[in-house]
Amino acid sequence: MKDSSPTPFQTWVLECLQLAAYPAERQLREVRDLGVGVDEIALQLDDMVNVATAHVANDDLPTADLELLRSVIAKVDEYDRTRPNFLSEAGLQLPEWAQVRQLAADVMSALQVSWDIDADAE
Secondary structure (H helix, E strand, O other): OOEOOOOHHHHHHHHHHHHHHOOHHHHHHHHHHHOOOOHHHHHHHHHHHHHHHHHHHOOOOOHHHHHHHHHHHHHHHHHHHHOOOOOOOHHHHOHHHHHHHHHHHHHHHHHHHHOOEOHHHO
16 A cells, blocks of 8 residues: 655655646646746756755665656756757747656656655645
8 A cells, every 4th residue: 555645855846747747738837827937847856856865865865766856857958958948938849848748757657656655646
């Protein structure tokens, strides 16, 4: 039986990844509702990795989980460097975002297994 109560940190990480995994239309709606730009998705992922790094240092998170999280922001950073306007509203329609979305969804699934969290519990 899975624990259906993720920690606040786990909930926040999964929310950050969910934002990165949403379809373009939902991502756009979310950032507009927050009153921020599309770059907020990358900023949240970056913050997530920084906090996760501290959790690894405190032995609260396996290094393997941190590496999964780093893979998502690394992909965003890679495309941001190579694709003009990647972190813009129009950029959300670029095919590279489909790869980011899939990676974020895959990392979410892997972490839910690692953390023994029921996907429907969040």
